Structures are given as structure tokens and as C-alpha cells.
Amino acid sequence: MPADVAVDVAEPTPEEAAAGMPRDRVLGAPERGLTAATIGKSSGRRTLGLVGQYAALVVLASLVLIPIGFTLIQALSPPFPYFDAGKPLHPVAVDWKDKGWLDGGGFSVVVRTLVVAFALAWIQLGAAGGRLRHPAPLASPRRLFAVVTGVVAIAVFAGQIWQSSAERSTATPWWWLAAIAVLAATQFVGFATLRPLWKPVVLAVLASVAVTACTVVAFGAAVWNQGWDRGNLGPALGRSFTITLFITVAQVVTSIVAAYAFAFLRFPFKTLVFAFFMATLLLPLEVTLLANVQTIRELGWINSNAALVFPFAATAFGTFLIRQGFRGVPPEVHDATRLDGYGHMGFLWRFAVPLTRPVIASFTVIAALGAWNQYLWPQAVIDDERFQTAQIRLKTIVGTDITNANIAIAAALIVALPVLLLLIAFSRQIIRGLTAGAVKG
Amino acid sequence: MSTAGRLLRRRDRPRYTAKEIAIAVALLVPSIAVFVAFFYRPFLNLLYWGTFESRANGAFFERVGLRQYREQLTSSDFREGLWHSVQFVLYTVPAGLVLGILLAVAAHRRLRGIKVFQAIFSSTLASSVAVTSVIFLYLLHPVVGVFRVDWLTNPDTAMFAVSLSSIWQNMGLSFIIVLAGLQNVPDEVMEAATLDGYGPVRRLLRITLPLISPVLMFLLVVLVIFGLQAFAQVDILTGGGPAGSTETLVFKINRLVRPDTIGIGAVYAVGLFFITLAVTAVQFVILERRVHYAR
Numbered sequence: 001m002p003a004d005v006a007v008d009v010a011e012p013t014p015e016e017a018a019a020g021m022p023r024d025r026v027l028g029a030p031e032r033g034l035t036a037a038t039i040g041k042s043s044g045r046r047t048l049g050l051v052g053q054y055a056a057l058v059v060l061a062s063l064v065l066i067p068i069g070f071t072l073i074q075a076l077s078p079p080f081p082y083f084d085a086g087k088p089l090h091p092v093a094v095d096w097k098d099k100g101w102l103d104g105g106g107f108s109v110v111v112r113t114l115v116v117a118f119a120l121a122w123i124q125l126g127a128a129g130g131r132l133r134h135p136a137p138l139a140s141p142r143r144l145f146a147v148v149t150g151v152v153a154i155a156v157f158a159g160q161i162w163q164s165s166a167e168r169s170t171a172t173p174w175w176w177l178a179a180i181a182v183l184a185a186t187q188f189v190g191f192a193t194l195r196p197l198w199k200p201v202v203l204a205v206l207a208s209v210a211v212t213a214c215t216v217v218a219f220g221a222a223v224w225n226q227g228w229d230r231g232n233l234g235p236a237l238g239r240s241f242t243i244t245l246f247i248t249v250a251q252v253v254t255s256i257v258a259a260y261a262f263a264f265l266r267f268p269f270k271t272l273v274f275a276f277f278m279a280t281l282l283l284p285l286e287v288t289l290l291a292n293v294q295t296i297r298e299l300g301w302i303n304s305n306a307a308l309v310f311p312f313a314a315t316a317f318g319t320f321l322i323r324q325g326f327r328g329v330p331p332e333v334h335d336a337t338r339l340d341g342y343g344h345m346g347f348l349w350r351f352a353v354p355l356t357r358p359v360i361a362s363f364t365v366i367a368a369l370g371a372w373n374q375y376l377w378p379q380a381v382i383d384d385e386r387f388q389t390a391q392i393r394l395k396t397i398v399g400t401d402i403t404n405a406n407i408a409i410a411a412a413l414i415v416a417l418p419v420l421l422l423l424i425a426f427s428r429q430i431i432r433g434l435t436a437g438a439v440k441g
Numbered sequence: 442m443s444t445a446g447r448l449l450r451r452r453d454r455p456r457y458t459a460k461e462i463a464i465a466v467a468l469l470v471p472s473i474a475v476f477v478a479f480f481y482r483p484f485l486n487l488l489y490w491g492t493f494e495s496r497a498n499g500a501f502f503e504r505v506g507l508r509q510y511r512e513q514l515t516s517s518d519f520r521e522g523l524w525h526s527v528q529f530v531l532y533t534v535p536a537g538l539v540l541g542i543l544l545a546v547a548a549h550r551r552l553r554g555i556k557v558f559q560a561i562f563s564s565t566l567a568s569s570v571a572v573t574s575v576i577f578l579y580l581l582h583p584v585v586g587v588f589r590v591d592w593l594t595n596p597d598t599a600m601f602a603v604s605l606s607s608i609w610q611n612m613g614l615s616f617i618i619v620l621a622g623l624q625n626v627p628d629e630v631m632e633a634a635t636l637d638g639y640g641p642v643r644r645l646l647r648i649t650l651p652l653i654s655p656v657l658m659f660l661l662v663v664l665v666i667f668g669l670q671a672f673a674q675v676d677i678l679t680g681g682g683p684a685g686s687t688e689t690l691v692f693k694i695n696r697l698v699r700p701d702t703i704g705i706g707a708v709y710a711v712g713l714f715f716i717t718l719a720v721t722a723v724q725f726v727i728l729e730r731r732v733h734y735a736r
Contacts, residue, residue: 056547061561063540067609068564070587071576254475257468266457267465277472280480282721286670286691287714290706291483291490293698311479314472344464373569375673376691380698391571395677398575405579405586412575420567430566434614435621 075223075409112219113151116211120150123207124190146190153182154215161216176212183208227397227410235386236393237415240372243308243389247371250309252364255318260348262319263326264334277316285311285377296381307381308389312371318363321436325359326352362433365426372419390415484714490707498701513708522690522709523716525600529689530668532604533611537664538657540608541615546645548616549623559620565613574677577606581678593679596686603674603687611667615660622656623649658723665720669713690716 121138124146128137138144157179184204191200218224228234261267262274285292292311301307329352337347353360372391379392388396394415397408423430493502494509513519544562548555568576581602583591592602626649634644650657672691675681681688681696688696690713697706 050552053547053550053552057552057555057558060544060547061558064561064565064609064612067576067580070580074579074587254471258472261465261468265461265465265468267462268457273469273473277476280476282718283480283484283714284666284670284717286672286694287710287717288480288483288487289691289694290698290703290710291486292479294486294703295478295483310475314475316476319472373571375569375571375676376695379676380695391569391673394571394575398578398677402582403585405582408575409579412572416568416572419569423564423567427560427563431563431617431621434566435618 071409071413072217075406075413076217112215113155115218116154116215117147117151119211119214120147120187120207123187123211127191127194127203142192143190146187149186149189150183150211153179153186154211157182157212158215158219161212179212180205180208183212223406223410224414227407227414230404230407231393231397231411233390233393233411233414236388236390239305239387240390240415241418243305244368244371246305246309247312248364248368250313251315251318251367252360254314255322255363256348256353256360258314258319259322259326260344260352262323263329264344264347264352277319280316289376289380292377293380301381303382303384303387308374308378311377315367318367321363321433322356322359325356329355358429358432361426362429362436365422365429366433369419369422369430487707487710490704491711493704495701495704502704509704510708510711513705514712518693519690519709519712521685522688522693523712525687526669526671526689526691528600529604529607529671530665532601533607533668534661534664536604536608537611537615538661540612541619541660542650542657544612544616545619545623546649549620562616563613565610566617567613568610570607570610570673571677573606573610574674577602577609578678581605594683596683599679599683599687603671603678606674606678607668607671611664615664618656618660618663619653622653625656626652662720662723666717669717669720 121135122132124143125132125135125138128140128143130137138147157175161175161179184207187207188200188204191203194200194203258277262270267273296302296307299307301310333351333355334347337351342350374389375391378389379395382388382392385396394408394412397411402408491510492504492506494505495501496503548559548562565573578593579585580587581590581593583589583594592598630648630652631644634648639647670691671689672695675687675689675692676695679687681692690709694706694709694713697703697709699706
């Protein structure tokens with residue numbers, strides 16, 4: 001599916017449609033420049049149409065974002081009992097000096113500094129029209145100065161902001177304003193060449209607000225550490241990572257070899273065996289749960305990784321998907337490799353798999369997503385808190401003390417983070433995998 | 442290569458060779474082992490266990506034949522669970538379809554920054570059911586929530602509140618599926634419709650939606666199956682309550698995983714199987730059609 005090709009079937013306003021204007025000019029990207037048709041009296045309507053479209057998009061986006069926004073605010077707000085006790089706004093991590101190099105001390109300071117430096121460099125690069133692959137514009141002395149002094153400014157102010165918000169002191173807003181002002185001043189130096197003059201000013205203020213806010217939210221709020229510590233997320237995430245890895249590798253390997261047999265080998269009762277595979281799609285875990293739990297009990301696998309991995313070691317969906325991919329391999333390739341003396345395994349791993357890499361990549365990511373997000377099965381075969389996966393751990397965290405809203409939500413966001421990273425890194429593969437059944441290609 | 446050519450080529454060679462069969466068996470055995478151990482055997486076990494009724498709290502079982510199926514599948518408890526599942530489906534599926542179409546139509550156009558909106562719309566994909574449930578628990582909780590409403594504790598609204606979290610979570614999936622459908626609609630069709638004087642609404646209802654109907658059908662089936670299998674939402678948000686008003690079929694089955702109730706649980710599971718079978722049958726027809734086109 002050509003995900004990156006934006007096909008244009010957008011709706012122009014009725015007036016424009018009636019006027020029979022070419023669509024690309026009605027909606028078209030503004031950077032294409034003005035043509036005779038757009039300069040006329042309809043340009044006002046065109047702007048109106050654009051504003052309407054953006055308004056609709058913003059309304060819909062807020063539908064999606066409102067729960068996330070409230071959630072973030074809640075995670076960074078005082079836990080419920082804190083109100084009455086008059087405790088600090090939220091406990092924050094200013095104690096890195098007391099910690100060791102590896103347990104949240106020096107190491108995390110280095111990482112934070114690098115992240116801030118990267119963010120500032122990225123902003124400067126963007127304003128200079130460069131990209132991460134072509135970082136040359138960043139090398140100008142003014143931009144380097146902006147990045148370096150920006151990092152220093154954040155380092156100087158961050159401690160003060162965190163400190164004052166921990167004490168819920170009246171100084172907090174002033175520290176915030178001061179930090180934003182100083183950071184904006186450093187960034188302005190880098191943007192200064194832009195014209196007209198309002199551009200560098202606005203850019204500098206926006207960038208400093210964003211960077212200050214993100215730094216404080218991401219690194220200042222101890223709620224992330226607390227969610228991790230009190231929720232005991234470490235072992236749970238470790239277990240989730242382990243079973244996700246095992247399940248994904250197992251599913252990909254079994255699906256590839258089974259798909260190969262169905263696509264390239266001749267053996268009796270092939271259709272029947274394929275139907276035997278596909279029929280498992282009719283038996284979702286929800287149906288077989290009861291009997292599978294019994295099997296796991298008989299095997300003595302309760303609370304073990306084996307119980308979490310083996311039932312998912314093969315999947316008809318993956319076999320089907322990869323078989324479809326193999327069918328796209330031209331028969332000529334198969335014949336040619338055979339003449340060259342490649343056996344079945346040689347052909348499979350050197351030609352068939354590389355040629356169907358997009359399909360296999362999609363399936364791999366989808367399999368990992370599914371394994372990471374499992375809930376029903378782990379809660380059925382894990383009855384010891386020490387062996388919980390991250391997803392079912394969340395329920396325990398909520399159940400232990402529901403009033404600690406910020407900690408439970410922080411834990412939930414930490415559990416969602418790996419999936420978010422996966423989504424960002426492999427969005428194309430994920431979209432292709434999820435829509436595989438919906439559209440051809 | 443033409444079909445005739447392929448047939449001819451196939452006929453030239455010997456039908457099967459022992460070596461190929463041996464390799465095929467070796468390649469298929471791992472999958473088959475898993476399917477037998479964790480799909481077919483348990484299902485047959487369920488069918489069998491359903492004919493046994495527990496006596497003395499599971500101390501021993503008595504064979505009652507199909508009587509237990511008859512009694513349990515018509516029991517008020519099963520019907521209640523089924524009704525709750527159907528309720529959940531009725532809340533989540535139409536909303537999922539409508540939101541999916543709305544988001545996809547809004548984001549399927551050439552505008553500056555549209556990529557940002559597309560990323561936002563598909564962002565709920567990053568949230569698992571458990572994560573979504575925690576988020577909505579603290580949005581809706583009557584005491585510690587953001588909105589402090591009593592939806593989760595009121596038997597009349599609890600199922601709706603649970604559905605709300607799934608509606609939000611499914612938005613990303615619905616969006617990308619419908620968008621994929623829209624991107625497959627040829628430009629020329631829409632251009633022709635525009636020249637014929639079709640307005641945007643008429644084009645959407647008369648041309649776009651019919652053209653992507655297979656995709657919508659697929660989405661419908663996926664959402665219905667998701668709805669019938671809902672469990673984590675209920676487990677985290679309400680725990681089945683209040684007063685059992687959110688106990689879906691899968692929730693009840695999960696609760697019956699106990700030695701003394703395994704017979705009843707087996708009957709429930711078989712009931713769920715036949716319900717999903719009907720829905721999955723539709724999915725299969727669509728999958729087959731897709732395979733046909735893809736060749």
C-alpha cells in the first residue's frame with residue numbers, strides 16, 4: 001500500500017465544486033504558488049475552505065488527544081492524599097547528587113544533557129532548513145553557540161525549577177519565566193538571520209517554551225521513577241520483553257517454514273492441511289482458554305515463561321500472510337536457483353525470504369505488538385505477583401492503592417512507551433500488517 | 442505466466458517426490474504440534490467436558506450427555522453474559538465505524554501538515570487494552586478521576602463507560618483501515634464524479650462509501666470480534682460489577698476456570714465458539730475475495 005502517497009479525493013466546498021475548478025488548485029499545497037485562477041475573487045472562499053478543513057481536523061484530533069492530555073496532567077499532578085497533607089506539588093528528582101553513577105545519578109545527568117542538546121540541535125537545524133542526514137547548516141558558529149548555551153541555560157535553571165515546584169513555593173512561576181526568557185535569548189542567536197524579524201523572535205520563544213516544558217515533564221517529574229519503583233515494573237517489563245521476543249521469533253520462524261511448504265512444495269493433502277491451519281483462526285484463545293489453562297496445569301507450567309510462549313509459537317495468520325508473499329516470488333527465480341544448485345533451504349533463506357522482506361517485516365512487528373499487549377492469557381496462567389507481565393501488572397498497581405492516580409498512570413504510560421516507539425519506528429510496517437486483510441497489496 | 446502454461450509445466454513433472462514430502466512434513470510439524478496441543482485438543486476437550494456435571498463441588502463428575510448443554514445455554518446467566526457482550530458490541534461497533542470514516546475522510550487530503558494529523562489519529566494504536574483501561578479508569582473514577590462521574594458504578598451506565606474506553610482505543614485501527622481503503626480509490630473516479638456535479642456529501646455517500654464497502658465490511662467484522670472477546674476492559678474498569686452488569690461472556694468464562702465449574706465453563710466456551718464462528722465465517726468470505734483480487 002502506498003502509504004506515503006497522499007491520494008487527493010478531498011472535498012472542495014460546494015461553491016468551488018460548482019465552479020468546476022481543478023481540484024488540485026482548490027485544495028492544493030500552498031507552496032505551489034499562485035496561479036491566475038486563485039488570485040481572483042474565489043481566493044477568499046478558498047481560504048475559508050482551508051480554515052474549515054483545518055478546523056475539522058483539529059476538532060477530530062482533540063477527540064483523540066483529550067484523554068491523553070488529561071492523563072498526562074493527572075500523572076504530573078499531586079496524588080490524591082497529597083492534597084490533604086499539604087505535601088509538595090509533585091515529588092521531583094533533584095537528588096541525583098546523592099545517587100551513584102549508574103542508579104539514576106551521573107549517568108542519567110549525561111543522558112538528560114545529551115537529549116536536551118539533541119532537541120536544541122534539531123530545532124536549530126530545522127530552522128536552518130537542514131535535516132539530520134545533512135547537518136551542515138548546524139556548523140555555523142551562531143547555531144553552535146545557541147545549542148551549547150541553551151544546554152547550559154537548561155542545566156542552570158532546571159534544578160531551580162524542580163526545586164521550587166517541589167516546595168510548591170511562589171517562586172515557581174518566576175523561575176519558569178526566567179528559564180524561558182534566558183533560553184529564548186540563547187536560541188534567538190541561532191535564528192537571528194531569519195527574516196522578517198518576528199520570525200526568529202516567535203521561533204525562539206516557542207522553542208524555549210517547548211524545550212523547558214518537555215525537559216521538566218520528562219526528567220523533572222519523579223513520578224516516572226516512582227511508577228517504576230512502587231509498581232515494581234522492572235521485572236514485569238523484563239518478563240514482557242522476554243516473552244515478546246520468544247513469541248515473535250517463534251511465530252516468524254514457524255510461519256516462514258510452514259508458508260514455504262505451502263507455497264513451493266508438493267505434497268499430498270495440501271489443501272486439507274492448509275484448511276487445518278486456517279481453521280485454527282476459528283478457535284480464538286477466548287474459546288479454548290478453559291481447556292488450555294487445564295493443559296498448562298497438567299504440565300506444571302503455571303507461572304512459567306513456557307506457559308506464556310508455547311501456545312503462541314505458531315499462527316495461521318502469519319502462515320497465510322507469508323504464503324501470500326511467497327506467491328509473489330516469480331517462478332523463474334525458483335527455477336533459476338534450482339539450476340544453480342541451490343537446495344530448498346538455500347532458496348528459502350537466500351531468495352524467498354529476502355524477496356518477501358516487506359511482508360515478513362510487517363508480520364514481525366504485528367506479532368511483537370500482539371505478544372506485548374496480551375492480557376487474558378497471562379492473567380489466567382500467572383497467579384504469583386512476582387511473575388506478572390507488564391500488562392497485568394498494571395491491574396495490580398491500580399488494585400493496590402487506587403488513590404495513587406499519578407503513579408498508576410505513570411506506570412501505564414511507561415508500559416505503553418515501547419509500543420509507541422515501535423509505532424514511530426515501524427509505522428509503515430504496522431499499517432501494512434493491520435490492513436493486510438482489508439485491502440489488496 | 443498463463444494458467445495453461447502453469448498447468449502444463451506442472452503436469453510434466455512427477456506429482457510427488459518422497460524427498461519433498463519429507464521436507465514438507467519437517468517444515469509443517471512445528472506448527473501442527475502447536476495447533477494440536479493448544480487449539481484442537483483443548484477444543485475437543487471442551488466439547489467432552491461439557492457433557493459432565495460436577496457433583497459435590499467438583500469432587501467427582503457425572504456424565505449427563507447433552508442435558509448440561511441444553512440447560513446452561515438457556516440459563517439466565519449465559520443469556521445475561523451474551524446480552525452484555527452484545528451490548529458492548531452495539532456500543533463500540535457503530536461508533537468505531539462512524540469515527541473511522543470521519544477521521545479517514547478528514548485526513549485523506551493534500552494539505553500542509555496532514556501527516557501530523559494522520560499521526561495523531563493513528564496514535565491510539567500505541568495503547569494496549571490494559572493501558573487504555575487504566576487511563577479511562579482515572580478519567581471516569583467517581584472519587585479520584587478527572588471527571589468524577591458515577592458512570593462506572595451505576596449499573597445502567599457501566600457498560601457504556603466500559604465501551605467508551607474501547608471506542609477511543611479502536612479509533613486508531615478504524616482510521617488506518619478506512620484510510621487504506623480510501624487510498625485505493627482511483628483518482629479518476631472522484632474526478633469524474635466532481636465533473637458530473639456531485640457535491641462532497643453526495644460523493645461520500647454515493648461513491649466513496651460503496652467503493653470502500655469491502656473495507657468497511659472487514660472493519661465491521663474485526664470490531665464485532667474484538668467486541669465479543671472484550672475482557673481486559675471489564676477486568677480493570679469494573680471487575681464485572683456493579684451488580685454483575687458488565688460481566689461479558691468471556692469474563693464469565695474466565696471466572697469459570699475452576700475445577701468445580703469446568704463443565705459449565707466448557708458449555709459457555711462452546712457457545713461462544715458458535716457465536717464467533719458465525720461472525721468469522723463472514724470474515725473468511727472477505728479474506729478469500731481479497732486473495733482472489735491479489736493474484
